[in-house]
Amino acid sequence: MKNMKFIALFLILMIPWGTMAGKRQINMADLGVTPQTPDCTPAIVKCLQECKDDKNVTILFEKGTYHFFPDFGKDKYCFVSNNDEGLKRTIFLLEQVQNMTIDGQGANFIFHGFSNPFVIYDSKNVTFKNFSIDYVRPFHSEAIIIQNNSDGIDVMIPESFPYRINNGTLVFTDGKSKEERQTTVSREIVYPYGSLLEFDTNKRETAFMARDYYLGNTPLVAKDLGNRKVRLFLKDLKGTVGNTLVFASANRNYPGFTVSDSENLRFENITIFHSGGMGIVGQRTHSVIVESCKVTPSNGRMISCTADATHFSNCTGKIELSHCIFENQMDDATNIHGIYVQIARQVAPDEVFVQLKHTQQLGFDFLQKGVPVEFVQGLSLITKGNAIVLEAERINKDFTRVKLSEPLPEGIKVGDAIGELRKFPVIHIHDNYIGKNRARGMLLNCRGKTIVENNIFHSPGAAILFEGDANFWFEQGGVNDCTIRNNVFDNCLFGVWGEAIIDVQAGIKEQRDVSRYNKNIKVYNNTFRVFDDVYLLHAYGVENMEWKNNKRVMTNDYPSVRQRDSLYKIEYCDDIKISEP
Amino acid sequence: MKNMKFIALFLILMIPWGTMAGKRQINMADLGVTPQTPDCTPAIVKCLQECKDDKNVTILFEKGTYHFFPDFGKDKYCFVSNNDEGLKRTIFLLEQVQNMTIDGQGANFIFHGFSNPFVIYDSKNVTFKNFSIDYVRPFHSEAIIIQNNSDGIDVMIPESFPYRINNGTLVFTDGKSKEERQTTVSREIVYPYGSLLEFDTNKRETAFMARDYYLGNTPLVAKDLGNRKVRLFLKDLKGTVGNTLVFASANRNYPGFTVSDSENLRFENITIFHSGGMGIVGQRTHSVIVESCKVTPSNGRMISCTADATHFSNCTGKIELSHCIFENQMDDATNIHGIYVQIARQVAPDEVFVQLKHTQQLGFDFLQKGVPVEFVQGLSLITKGNAIVLEAERINKDFTRVKLSEPLPEGIKVGDAIGELRKFPVIHIHDNYIGKNRARGMLLNCRGKTIVENNIFHSPGAAILFEGDANFWFEQGGVNDCTIRNNVFDNCLFGVWGEAIIDVQAGIKEQRDVSRYNKNIKVYNNTFRVFDDVYLLHAYGVENMEWKNNKRVMTNDYPSVRQRDSLYKIEYCDDIKISEP
Structure with missing residues (x-):
């Protein structure tokens, strides 16, 4: 008996992989990973490597x-829709999981430092x-506005956003800059910023009617005034003295x-306090459920993710965002869309070179071979015909x-676009709070059945935007079947991003009299404060x-800036x- | 007979692939590629693709x-020694050729634009x-110095280097900047610069005793004075009025x-007027011959390559640079060396994590498995033992x-280095002219038999530098067997890069009394002007x-700045x- 006990104990010690309800269960603590572990990256990389052929694991x-430090992470070159590509x-890193x-x-x-927390490819x-x-x-930086000048402003930069003035320009750093011998190939660790935006420090949202200052990707000319004050x-x-100036990250790398290219992803009770790019981005993926999650800033910061909270490109199945x-x-809370390629060159009636035009696409x-597509006029957005892809030869990341299967239809020429006619996903967005972010609430650009209900929107731009362009x-x-019901639109459009609380901005430049890009929209039982x-x-x-049974309630929460005869x-x-x- | 002629003509027209001396010969003109072709890239990509399985082709x-425009080029992710990695x-693109x-x-x-002319992998x-x-x-830019001010200088920027002043900073562009709607993800095409260096416009070489100004990778604060004059x-x-200020490219991407990873490369009568990085870089390659080639600027520019003319890392066989x-x-005309990794962590007596430390390595x-290596003390450069690699598992690009096969020897610990003990190449550098470039002539860091003879050096720094460090x-x-003979060192060291015309700067920081990193050097029959x-x-x-039979001849070509009792x-x-x- 003693021996048996000893053997059992030995087995437990040897096998940190437990089994529960038919699933292999890995307790990271058994692998030595605890909050005291200085860097958990090596252990998690090893763990994922060792269980990568298992088909049923709970970690x-x-x-x-x-x-988690980046040193011992894995490298993968990723092209990420509407974020920046890179190694x-x-x-x-979950691949074929x-x-x-x-x-x-x-x-x-x-x-810590520059890394991507979670990358999932070809998994189910x-x-x-x-x-x-x-x-x-x-990846962004923040400062408090302390004075307006005739040629700019003075700010106070909190210690949590290290910076230095380099030859008269403002550079944000990791605060670890050391005196190193400089050479022609020296590189400093910097956090580049591409635009500026003022936030209301008290309300913790974009300042009333604040607009973006685009910097063209050069740092600002600046002067150190001492005590972390910078001109x-x-x-x-x-800007308003006391408000927060946000230096938006120039890139979306993280x-x-x-x-x-995955299937059935679930996010439950996940909080994203920060990311250097979008929070959750899904591409060419079948079904993503995001439930009871939060995107919200930590540590007194004004900003959570440095881009959209969620974003879905060419997805299928179901997309559900709830609670x-x-x-x-x-940027926006979500954007669910496809991607168009532009016809760059026609080499035969039925053969073209197409180009991805947006650098983040x-x-x-x-x-791919077998994919059904539509031919769309670039300026009218009118679909002129369909076909099946017989061959697709990737030239490079652009072309x-x-x-x-069919020749280009009448009316389609170089400069027009091709889009995928996949099985568009069903969208259900319900019981969420969306607000205080830069720009819009939801961008609804999906032809599958779309229901948006029981949400509270407090967006500085349009709460709901139907966009799409080629x-x-x-x-x-x-959209083709979209219902917006039982939502509260709470003081939306206190900023500059949009024309209406429910806004359609489809990029129709020609044939406006006949092009009807969005169809069958129902807006019922919503409250507009x-x-x-x-x-x-x-x-x-x-x-x-x-449009029916929608209630409009007046508030005094912001100054009135628009007087109109019609609300539509x-x-x-x-x-x-x-x-x- | 007529029919026969017709058939022969038909065959010639149909088969652009000729045959000559057992080799397949492709005339690009037969494929429609002429100087009138607006963009030759698609044709050359297609040609290389179609003949890639041939083992004997002349193009x-x-x-x-x-x-050649970049649009239809191929994409390949490359880690290039002492240049910048990237897609x-x-x-x-020659792979397995x-x-x-x-x-x-x-x-x-x-x-035109951003592309790599020639990339060769796994070829023979x-x-x-x-x-x-x-x-x-x-990829670099140039300007003429027109005035010195108390806080900088005024320059005139020739039209061949388009620029703009963006929010008070100087940005070099491709001159095609168009008015586009700006967004948070806008990217402008820019040519970033990382350091400045003055060149003598008349002598067409680095200005006498000019030094690099390192900018820390931010653009200069600048003011447009009109007529392409910029403060x-x-x-x-x-700087000296009339001299040329060179804005060195911040990156070495091209x-x-x-x-x-190739074998037997020959370059004959190739002229590199410009490259956005090194001219020719060879890595892990067996035998490279560079004969009767030129690296020299075109179009009145001051700069040819934006980095070393040639560079060889961990090569074997023979390296010959002649005529x-x-x-x-x-940067330097050549540098022939290996790469050390640093021991980052020891996990067993015979098992370590090693790290590539220089970001461009x-x-x-x-x-790789089977590679013989040496253990080298990081600060003394003393080799303490050898071993064979039994397993090598790449964690990521760093680790x-x-x-x-052996435990770390006595005296080797974390922070020390490991280098490859390959069959070091034989080096023969003869009958070349080297000069007017930034920095040094030749960096000789190879343990194979090295002969440098019949060259003319006119280097602003050391003509020959023995470096190496961990x-x-x-x-x-x-070096282990190095002969430098019958060269002319013509007014070298008119700049700041080095201590002597033949200079040893090995990075020995400890145990100087015993560490002898370079050995067996003969310097015969050279003329030092x-x-x-x-x-x-x-x-x-x-x-x-x-050191014998070397002649020293005095000139009046530059002002005397050094008076010494000894020349050694x-x-x-x-x-x-x-x-x-």
């Missing part, structure tokens, strides 16, 4: 704070739950979760040669819209039925 | 100027001959020829886990050196025999 952390140093759950059980994951049935992610030094020289730059908070991110290879962003959109005569609706190029701006539409309560 | 161009848009000759027959290849017996390469817009604000920046001109490149995977550049060096008491020799940590500075050496004529 458990104990509650606590864990630190991504990745902490949790099946039936995996990573359960933090309340853990906080803190990332993956669940992330019960943890948060954050960075010690965020910024930029013509027309003004999304929180990058999901590509989430998406706040203070530097390069390498997005959705054209693909495509042979099609001449600037090259985002394929055009407004502080002035903001447009509730701007419809443009829409066919069949029903309708242009180039058919069958718009508006009934006021 | 011929007709004399003339050919244009390289490549025009001529054998017995190929590309003969330009006097052609000029002009590259490849010859490039009789063509030149150049770029329409070089630059940089404390201490001074070497002319990148040769990796070449290497001038006006922004990342991804340089020379540690590799290595299991060795604590800053991590370049493995240490000098304008002052410059050191002819600085020997440091050297064992066994013979000898420190920590054994067996140095100097006999003056």
Whole structure:
């Protein structure tokens, strides 16, 4: 008996892999990973490597704070839709994984330096739950406005955003700059910024009617005034003393979760305090559920993610966002769309070279043999015909040669676009809070059944935007069955990003009289809390819209800046039925 | 008969692939590629693709100027020693090619925009001959100094270097900047600069005793004075009016020829007018012959390559540079060395994690199973033992886990280095002109038999430098059999890069009394034309050196700035025999 006990104990000690309900269960604590571990990266890389052929694994952390440094992460070159491509140093790299759950059980994951927390490729049935992610030094920077000058402003930069003045320009750093011998190939670790935006320090949202200052990717001319006070020289730059000036990250290299070419992803009770790019980005992926998650800043910061909270390109299946908070991110809460390629050259009636045009869509290879596509006029957004891809030869990240089952239809020529006619996903967005972020709430650009209900929007721009174009962003959109009901639009459009709380900005430049890119939109039973005569609706190029039982409630929460005779701006539409309560 | 002629003509028209002396011969003109072709890239990509399984091909161009745009080039991620890694848009991509000759027959290849002209991987017996390469817009920029101010200088920027002042900073562009809608993800095409260096406009070489101004990778604060005159604000920046200020490229992304993991490369009568990185860089390659080639600027520019003319890392076989001109490149004419990794962590007596330390050596995977290595003390450069690599597991571009045949020897610990003990190449450098470039002539850091003879050096720094260290550049060096004879050192060291015309700067920081990193150097029958008491020799940590029959001739070509009692500075050496004529 004693021997048996000893053997059992020995087995337990030897095999940290437990088994529970048919699933292999890995307790990271058994692998020596605890909040005391100085760098958890090597252990998690090893663990993922060792269980990569298992098809049913749950990885458990104990509650606590864990630190991840980039040094021993994995490298993977990723083209990430609407983020920046690159060789991504990745902490949790999941490739060809099946039936995996990573359960933090309340853990906080803190990332140091430049790395991508989670990258998932070619995987199925993956669940992330019960943890948060954050960075010690965020990818953006912040400062408090202390004075307006005729040629710029003075700011005070908190210690959490290290900086230095280099030859008269402001550079944000990791604070570890050491005196090193300089050479022609010296590189400093910097956090480049590409634009500026003022936030209201008290309300913790974009300042009333603040606009972006685009810097053209050069640092600001600046002068150190001592005691972390800095004078910024930029013509027309003004701000309210006491407000927060956000230096937006110039790049989107470090999304929180990058999901590509995968199936059935679940995010449950995940908090993204920060990411250097989007929070969750899914591309060419079938079904993503985001439930009870939060995107929200930590440590007194104004900004959470440095781009959209979530974003989905050329996805299928179901996309559900529910019971989430998406706040203070530097771009929209979500955008669900496809990607258009532009026809760059025609080499035969049925053969073309197509080009990905938006630099953050390069390498997005959705054209594969057998894929059904549509031909779309670049300026009118009118679909002129369909075909099947017979051959797709990738030339490089920009260009693909495509042979099609049909010749280019009448009216389609070089400069026009091709989009994928996949099985568009069903969208259900419900019971979320969205607000205080830069720009819009939701960009709905999906032709699958779309329901947006029971949400609270407090967006400085349009709460809901129908966009899509084939001449600037090259985002394929055009809803076909969209219902917006039982939402509260709480003082939206206190900023500059949009024309109406529910806004249609499809990029129709030609044939406005006939192009109807968005169709079949129902807006029922919503409450619009407004502080002035903001447009509730701007419809443009829409066919069949029903607006009923929506309530408008006046507030005094912001100064009135718009006086109008109508709350609805309708242009180039058919069958718009508006009934006021 | 008529029919026969017709058939023969038909065959010629149908088969552009000729056959000559058992080799397949491709005339690019037969493929429609002429100097009138607007963009030759698609044709050359197609041609290389179609003949990639041939093992014996000559590709011929007709004399003339050919244009290559990046759009339809190939993408390949390259880690290039001492240049910048990245996804390289490549025009001529040769992978797994054998017995190929590309003969330009006097052609000029002009590259447009951002691309790598030639990238060669895993190939054997490849010859490039009789063509030149150049770029329409070089990766560096130049300006004429027109006035000194108390806080900087005024310059006049020629039209060939487009620029703009962006929010008070100087940005070099491609001149095609168009008014585009700006967004948070806007990117402008810029040519970033990282340092400044003054050149003598008349002598067409670095200005007398000019030094580099390192900018820390931010643009200069600047003011447009109109008519392409710009005021630059940089404390201490001074220059001679009329001289040329060179804005050195911040990155080395676009070497002319990148040769990796290949065998038997020949360059004959190739002229590199410009490259955005090194001219020819060879890594882990067996035998490279560079004969009758030129690195020289075009179009009145001051600069040819923006880095070293040639550079060889961890090569074997033979390296021969002969009858070449290497001038006006922004760094040394050559550097032949190995790469050290640093021991980052020891996990067993015979198992370590090693790290590539220099950011331009990342991804340089020379540690493979079966490779013999040496253990070297990082600060003394003393080799303490050898071993064979039993396992090498690449963690990422920085780190590799290595299991060795022997435990780490006594005296080797974390922070020390490991280098490859390959069959070091035989080096023969003869009958070249080297000069007018930034920095040094030749960096000789190879343990194979090295002969440098019949060259003319006119280097602003040391003409010949023995370097190597395991604590800053991590370049493995240490000659073992080196002869320098019958060269003319013509007014060298008119600049700041070095202590002596023949200079030893091995990075020995500890145990100077015993560390002898460079050995067996003979310096015979050379002529030193000098304008002052410059050191002819600085020997440091050297064992066994013979200096005889060297002639010193005084000139008045530059102002005398050094008065000394001895022309030889000898420190920590054994067996140095100097006999003056």
